Amino acid sequence: MDHFKGDTWRRHVRLESGQLSARPVAAIDSSGAAVRLSVPAHGLPPAWRAAVTGVALPGLTARNRPPAVDDFYQVMAIDQNTLEVINVSGAGWPRYTGGAVLQFGAPLDLSGVSARATFRPPGGQPLLVLSQAPALTVETGGVWITAPPADTARWPSGPMVCALELTWPDGAVRTVIAGRFTVKEPGDG
Numbered sequence: 001m002d003h004f005k006g007d008t009w010r011r012h013v014r015l016e017s018g019q020l021s022a023r024p025v026a027a028i029d030s031s032g033a034a035v036r037l038s039v040p041a042h043g044l045p046p047a048w049r050a051a052v053t054g055v056a057l058p059g060l061t062a063r064n065r066p067p068a069v070d071d072f073y074q075v076m077a078i079d080q081n082t083l084e085v086i087n088v089s090g091a092g093w094p095r096y097t098g099g100a101v102l103q104f105g106a107p108l109d110l111s112g113v114s115a116r117a118t119f120r121p122p123g124g125q126p127l128l129v130l131s132q133a134p135a136l137t138v139e140t141g142g143v144w145i146t147a148p149p150a151d152t153a154r155w156p157s158g159p160m161v162c163a164l165e166l167t168w169p170d171g172a173v174r175t176v177i178a179g180r181f182t183v184k185e186p187g188d189g
Contacts, residue, residue, distance in 0.1 A: 005153050005154075011179050015108040015143070015176070020106070031090070033089065117162055117165075119155070121160055134146065162181075
C-alpha cells in the first residue's frame with residue numbers, strides 16, 4: 001500500500017478476542033442495494049466482519065463450519081439490531097424463512113487499555129510516536145490511529161511500518177503491526 005507525504009495516515013486496527021460468537025438472524029432484507037440483517041442486540045462495533053451459516057443464500061452463506069477466513073464479510077452496524085453486509089446484493093434471493101446464524105470473532109475487551117503507535121522504517125529508529133487522543137482512539141474491539149499531515153510530510157520516501165503497542169491495566173503488553181506501507185512523494189504515481 002502506498003502513502004503520500006503530507007496526507008493524513010488513518011487506520012482502524014480491529015482486534016478480536018479469539019472466541020467465535022454467534023447470534024440468530026431474525027430477518028434478512030435483500031430488497032435494497034445491500035443486504036441487511038436483523039440481529040437483535042448484536043453487540044458489534046460500527047465496522048466488523050461476520051459470516052452467515054445455516055441458510056442457503058447465494059454469495060452470503062459460509063461454505064465451512066466453523067467459517068474459514070474467506071467466509072467472512074464486512075458488516076456495518078446500522079443500529080443495535082441491524083447490520084448491513086458490504087458489497088453483497090440479494091437481488092433474486094428467495095424469501096428468508098429462518099435458520100440463519102451470524103458468526104463473528106468477539107471484539108477484544110480493551111477496557112482500561114492504553115495504546116501507543118510507533119512509525120519507523122523497517123529496522124530503523126522511530127520517526128513518530130503517537131500515544132494520546134485524537135491521534136489514538138481506543139474503542140470496543142479496536143483502535144483508530146491517525147498520523148497528521150504535518151508529521152507524514154517529514155517521513156522519508158520508502159518502506160514504513162506502524163506498530164501498535166497495547167498495555168492492559170495489569171501490565172500485560174501486546175504489539176501488533178498496524179500497517180506496512182511505502183511512503184511516496186506527492187505526484188509519484
